[in-house]
Amino acid sequence: MANNVIVADTPEALAERVAKDFARLVSESLSKQERFSLALAGGVTPKQFYERLAKEPYKTSIPWAKLWFFWGDERCVPKEHSDSNFRMASESLLQYVPVQPSHVIRMRGEDPPPLAAQDYEKFMRGFFRDSGFWPHFDLILLGLGPDGHTASLIPGSPAVSNHVSEHLEERRQPEAGPGEVPQPRWVVHNVIRALQTVRLTFTYPVINQAKNIWFLVTGAKKSEAFAEVQKGPNPSWPASLVQPATGGLRWYVDKEVVYGRSQDSSAEERAPLGQRPRGRPGQ
16 A cells, blocks of 8 residues: 555544644644645545544644635535535534634635636635745645546546646636736636536646645545556546645545455455455356
8 A cells, every 4th residue: 555545444533533634734834834725625524524623622723713715626506505515614614613704715606607717716816826836735635536536527527638638728717818828727617518517626737736635535435446546647537637746645545445345344355456356266
């Protein structure tokens, strides 16, 4: 197992480990800077982590007022909708800890998607105006879908295809005036035809320029995707295209992700997916 993969026995143990590491990272970062920028993720596993942070000791020990909260992706729904990533984070964490309301920067899923993406990127460019060409989040949290997607970078979607083809003109800001050099997009509205929906999402360069990227993944249904992503970049498994430029990458997973079965499986079944024999003689 790669040394950037941290395996816990259960989802609860995983949430505890991530919470401890998060508190440590925040403390270390704020000893050298005035603020901590965090991009939240949707999904069941991140929610378990948020719920752990909302309890002691983290509820009072973390200097929440110095944290700035962003979202790596969002469904195009109002903030009150049950599918809203903002609502999930609010109900599991933000309403329980003393955050500064002005530091909670949500994606406006209720607005027209192109406008919502542009407005979010505009705010980010102001926030990270001293960072250079790309933003450098202190931490971006990500999940993993059974199909290998992360954030709202879905297999076969334009946000993935455009990154792979590296056709910069397809990812540039449309509002650049005459004589201006368009800049690569940080946030896009991603049309997902397979799901007949549109989502807002960070682009790969924004994710890959983060100082720290943490994947939080639990459950046997994610085991195939996890195994495939570990093999290296492959557009069929979009999460595999998360390749940090200079920052750190960690995978926080439970045993079911690694072994693909519940913990009472046989020794052979407990072998990581890529190391299992394909069959016994005579079968």
